[in-house]
Amino acid sequence: MRLSKGMSTTAACLLTLSLGTAAAGTATVYDAGLISVHVVEKKKEGNNIHVFVPGIAVPIAMKLAPDRELAKAGAKIRQHLPIIQAALEGLEECPDTVFVEVISDREYVRVEKRGGRILVDVD
Amino acid sequence: MKRKLVGVVALALIAAVAAVAQTPEKWLHVKVEDKNGNNEIVKVNVPLSLAEKVLPAINVDRVRGGKVRIETSKIHDVDFRAILDAVKNAQDGEFVTVESTKENVRVAKSGGYLLVKVKDTKSDGRSEQVDVKVPMTVVEALLSGDPNELDVLAALKALSAHGDTVLVEVTGDKETVRVWIDSKNTQA
Numbered sequence: 296m297r298l299s300k301g302m303s304t305t306a307a308c309l310l311t312l313s314l315g316t317a318a319a320g321t322a323t324v325y326d327a328g329l330i331s332v333h334v335v336e337k338k339k340e341g342n343n344i345h346v347f348v349p350g351i352a353v354p355i356a357m358k359l360a361p362d363r364e365l366a367k368a369g370a371k372i373r374q375h376l377p378i379i380q381a382a383l384e385g386l387e388e389c390p391d392t393v394f395v396e397v398i399s400d401r402e403y404v405r406v407e408k409r410g411g412r413i414l415v416d417v418d
Numbered sequence: 419m420k421r422k423l424v425g426v427v428a429l430a431l432i433a434a435v436a437a438v439a440q441t442p443e444k445w446l447h448v449k450v451e452d453k454n455g456n457n458e459i460v461k462v463n464v465p466l467s468l469a470e471k472v473l474p475a476i477n478v479d480r481v482r483g484g485k486v487r488i489e490t491s492k493i494h495d496v497d498f499r500a501i502l503d504a505v506k507n508a509q510d511g512e513f514v515t516v517e518s519t520k521e522n523v524r525v526a527k528s529g530g531y532l533l534v535k536v537k538d539t540k541s542d543g544r545s546e547q548v549d550v551k552v553p554m555t556v557v558e559a560l561l562s563g564d565p566n567e568l569d570v571l572a573a574l575k576a577l578s579a580h581g582d583t584v585l586v587e588v589t590g591d592k593e594t595v596r597v598w599i600d601s602k603n604t605q606a
Contacts, residue, residue, distance in 0.1 A: 374478075377475040377477075378472060378475045378476055380475070381471045381472045381474070381475035382468070382471070382472050382475075384471060385465075385467065385468035385471040385472060386468065388467070389465055389468060390443075390603060392463055392465075392603040392604065393461070393463060393604065394462065394463055394464065395460075395461070395462050395463075396459075396460070396461040397458065397459070397460050397461075398458070398459045398461075399456040399457060399458035399459070400456045400457050400458075401456050
């Protein structure tokens with residue numbers, strides 16, 4: 296199929312625009328990162344669910360939350376932000392390790408950092 | 419010959435500085451074994467550097483910038499700050515000894531450590547022993563601020579600079595607690 300000069304320019308522009316939009320979308324997704332949720336059911340024939348959510352979904356979901364509730368939560372958490380930030384920075388520099396382990400007849404709890412992730416195991 | 423000597427001294431200095439710079443990360447470990455009911459074991463491992471980072475960020479109530487404000491250091495009319503100050507400047511020796519049928523208490527300073535030993539005997543015959551061993555450098559750092567505050571951050575830094583040591587050991591009939599510092603990120 297041959298396109299006239301005007302048509303081909305328009306098509307090229309649209310293609311560039313759509314590619315550009317796709318690239319921008321991809322860039323936005325990767326800029327915001329991916330949230331990985333991995334759930335393993337520790338029982339016979341238990342489910343093994345792995346979900347990846349683009350980080351960009353978080354601010355979108357935040358837009359849907361009622362402003363009043365967000366303001367309340369924001370005010371509550373704001374005073375603790377420096378502590379959370381310091382803790383996260385410290386954790387980032389920490390080598391992989393088990394921070395907490397609770398072993399008893401009734402339960403097992405383990406909080407560890409492994410491969411850049413915080414893993415919480417409760418049995 | 420002189421040149422060689424200067425070279426050797428310079429190399430030794432560089433090696434010493436490098437050794438200090440490579441001081442391994444210190445970890446605070448806590449292990450609690452409770453044989454009551456569920457036979458629970460709790461293990462906690464925290465790098466001191468993490469605590470050093472988080473502590474200055476806590477500015478709530480009496481905790482500000484790694485320091486804890488104390489209205490009074492008197493508990494049951496005993497001025498603990500004054501006692502620690504006195505211990506800091508004293509020679510090695512035993513400062514407090516209490517001996518009774520129910521309780522034995524011993525507070526001493528020895529080999530650069532503040533030592534506290536408490537043995538508590540219950541009426542049913544069960545007993546519990548508490549041993550606390552704190553490096554004097556940590557005590558001094560703790561008291562390095564204003565008279566009305568305890569410099570916890572300075573104490574943590576002093577603890578980081580200190581070698582491996584057991585800080586607290588509680589041994590009871592059904593419960594044991596151990597708090598110690600070393601360079602490993604796990605408990606053996």
